[in-house]
Amino acid sequence: MVRIRWALVCLLGAQSSFLLAADCTGLKNLKLDDTTITLAEPVTSGALEIEGAGAPKRDLPAFCRVAGVLRPTSDSEIRFEVWMPLQGWNARLLGSGNGGFAGEIWYDQFAGYLKRGFAVAGSDAGHQAEGTDASWAFGHPEKVRDFGWRAVHLTTARAKQILKTYYGKSQEKAYFDACSDGGREALMEAQRFPDDYDGILAGAPANAWSTMLAAGAGALQSLIGDPKAYIPDRKLPAIEKAALAACDALDGVNDGIIGDPRQCRFDPEILLCKNGDALDCLTQQQVEELKALYAGTKDAEGNVLFPGFSMGDEMAWKEWIVGEDPGASLSSQFVQNYFRYMVTGDPKWNVLTANIDSLLQESREKEATDLDATDPDLSRFAARGGKLILYHGWNDPAISPWNSVTYYGRVEEKMGEKEVDSFARLYMVPGMEHCSGGPGASALGQFGMETAKGPKYGLFDSLQDWVEKGSPDEGVVATKYSVGKDGARQAKMTRPLCAYPKVAKYKGSGETNDAVNFACATP
Secondary structure (H helix, E strand, O other), rough: OOOOEEEEEEEOOOOOOOOEEEOOOHHHHHEEEOOEEEEEEEEOOOEEOOOOOOEEEEOOOOOEEEEEEEEEOOOOOOOEEEEEEEEOOOEEEEEOOOOOOOOOOHHHHHHHOOOOOOOEEHHHHHHHHOOOHHHOOOOOOOHHHHHHHHHHHHHHHHHHHHHHHHOOOOOOOOEEEEEEEHHHHHHHHHHHHHOOOEEEEOOOOOOOOOHHHHHHHHHHHHHHHHOOOOOOOOHHHHHHHHHHHHHHHOOOOOOOOOOHHHHHOOHHHEEEOOOOOOOOOOHHHHHHHHHHHHHHHOOOOOOOOOOOOOOOHHHHHHHHOOOOOOOOHHHHHHHHHHHHHHHOOOOOOOHHOOHHHHHHHHHHHHHHHHOOOOOOEEEEEEEOEEOOOOOOOOOOOOOHHHHHHHHHHHHHHHHHHHHHOOOOEEEEOOOOOOOOOOOOOOOHHHHOOOOOOEEEEEHHHHHHHHHHHOOOOOOOOOEEEEEOOOOOOOEEEEEOOOEEEOEEOOOOOOOOOOOHEEEEEEO
């Protein structure tokens, strides 16, 4: 049983004083600004079942579970939790992010990092909902701010206070690991709150939120506005086959993966139907639409608002881009819900009747301040010793991978390549889809996913080495796993991860599924 210690400490802020308690249950009485602790209890059974959080979390070490609500405004209701090991704390805090429009705490990530000795904290970003649902934002600008930046920052601040109260000392280092909207949250932290985290692992960031969804509206108008231009999901296999035939072998290996989409010159015209419409070809309108999906959405003057998608894994477009029928894609849901409930305030808003240029202006004016994390000036984060690792799957069908390339380039332009190299890295992952999965090797340490070779937790271990030892691990390997008949997971493919702009090049001999036969090289 944890030894009980009580001591009075000075005021926290203008109004907040609290009693330090080294026992878990005593944290229920902790007084923090704009915060109500609703639960503080030790979990010692090794398992925890949480309503609405999927299967029970098992094989957990004993920990102190603290839950509470943050109310920085009268319209705020940010539910957060902090899990702290009862024994073996590694003196580090791990911040967990969200995805989509948020709405829940990601307990699986909590469990994974807890098992590694981390104290873990995260929130629902200020509301409870499915990830595609933004109806909670209707008429609630403060909840949008909570979602945009306030929830992560305040959860981090309160978690640090709770840790210091419980352990009697502050964490030695703090890390953040998240993807998608969580990647946006990660960059928001680096840009606006550089003191919150020492190391940040940011995947597929939706950081240009206001522009990305306005461009998504334009893409939807083009894709579903004319039924003749719509590309049905049953034509995606033919498109993928043609793209791979054009570009798969450019990296020296025929493996169903385009190693460097920057070198791919696939022309959709090759798919033009010669003898009437069929599933293995495209009509002229569909050819033009496919070109537009690759090229990105443009404004009235022809400028690219947001980049398009890369080639070689088009079958992944079914869920995110084309849907099972026009308007059924996840992209359609995000666009419609964003503009109906966050931007226009009109639940009947229709993407097909909107003017894209006006929509972009309204989106930026109303939501960019709270939702965008596009500032290329990371000097404050760098100056205090922060380290940032960005990663993005080249075959991401949700958020264009070129967006991360563009942002990283803007940071280099703003701060200089030498300075950026001292604190930030970008990894573009061949064959990886949104945050994980896809035909390529995509287990690279994100969310605590283990890799088969190199540092066990891939990019996260590299980040931790960089923060705590002064240099990142250059031997990071990504893994693609398969599951055998006995349910055991086996490494099917390993590939080296190369810091952008380098790419993994096959050495010319040896097993192509083994990372040892590849080397990082300048393209």
